[in-house]
Amino acid sequence: MSVVFEKTQLLTDKPFHYCPGCNHGIIHRLVAESIDELVKEGKLEAGNIVGVAPVGCSVFAYDYFNCDMYEAAHGRAPAVATGIKRAKKDTLVFTYQGDGDLASIGTAEIVHAAHRGEKIVTIFVNNAIYGMTGGQMAPTTLVGQKTTTSPYGRDEAWCGAPIKMSEMLAQVPGSYYIERCAVNNTANIVKTKKAIKKAMQYQLEGKGFCMIEVLSTCPTNWGLSPVEAMKWLEGNMIPYYPLGVYKDKGAEAK
Amino acid sequence: MVKVMINELLCKGCGLCVRACPKGVLALSKEKLNAKGYHPAEPVNPEECIGCASCARTCPDVAIRIERE
Numbered sequence: 001m002s003v004v005f006e007k008t009q010l011l012t013d014k015p016f017h018y019c020p021g022c023n024h025g026i027i028h029r030l031v032a033e034s035i036d037e038l039v040k041e042g043k044l045e046a047g048n049i050v051g052v053a054p055v056g057c058s059v060f061a062y063d064y065f066n067c068d069m070y071e072a073a074h075g076r077a078p079a080v081a082t083g084i085k086r087a088k089k090d091t092l093v094f095t096y097q098g099d100g101d102l103a104s105i106g107t108a109e110i111v112h113a114a115h116r117g118e119k120i121v122t123i124f125v126n127n128a129i130y131g132m133t134g135g136q137m138a139p140t141t142l143v144g145q146k147t148t149t150s151p152y153g154r155d156e157a158w159c160g161a162p163i164k165m166s167e168m169l170a171q172v173p174g175s176y177y178i179e180r181c182a183v184n185n186t187a188n189i190v191k192t193k194k195a196i197k198k199a200m201q202y203q204l205e206g207k208g209f210c211m212i213e214v215l216s217t218c219p220t221n222w223g224l225s226p227v228e229a230m231k232w233l234e235g236n237m238i239p240y241y242p243l244g245v246y247k248d249k250g251a252e253a254k
Numbered sequence: 255m256v257k258v259m260i261n262e263l264l265c266k267g268c269g270l271c272v273r274a275c276p277k278g279v280l281a282l283s284k285e286k287l288n289a290k291g292y293h294p295a296e297p298v299n300p301e302e303c304i305g306c307a308s309c310a311r312t313c314p315d316v317a318i319r320i321e322r323e
Contacts, residue, residue: 004320005310021268025314226268
């Protein structure tokens, strides 16, 4: 008998508190598996990992990862990660942030962390809505998308167009590797894991700031079933937020 | 022979594994309810399973374990 798939040791046994079909669980697993593989490949010591949890639905991320975790103030995960990484240079430091945390209240922190070229990895989960607080409009909410604070749909003339963080941070000179992924099907899940692992490897090589944006669903606040939400993401979010590598200084150098 | 094992206590009945399976092995139970009050997924055509682990990779609650004999 051989095991084809099992839960990674880097995740604790605590059941996720997320709603049914929420993509946070998939992304948690990809982050944990990437770290686990780096430890097994001997590139990283098991005790040398620190994650920084955000404020948002994933605020309890520190309960789910089997490594050292830190809970930052809302939006300030990149600033906290900067301090950890500068104090302990041989540590793998990652932040796990949602779009309300990273693209709204924490915009200044993430832009300047990228600008300084901090050697951290940011996992940015973009679900185009504020999930934890009850489905309000976020900076990433699509034009025409209905939320509790935009009941007639987001109006571009009034609220502006949704912010594209990957494109924005790719323009910042200090960033090293920026990619946008999704977890809507098995192929994209595998690609997302590769991207996360690559970003972590870059950090261990001391390269620079890496961000992986992962498009995610919020079935509860979008008012759709988990399967319908995946289809909505494929039909609406991916066309506006195209998947792909926006910057990879490592590949350019080759 | 491939064995799909679903931890019914963790399953939230979201149905993403049912969508991900290329062989129609899984379905949400119509009768069973778990402790959380969800209808958990269960293998209805276990003999069709090819062990691709698409369901396990898609499961947001990491409730699926796959073994090959």
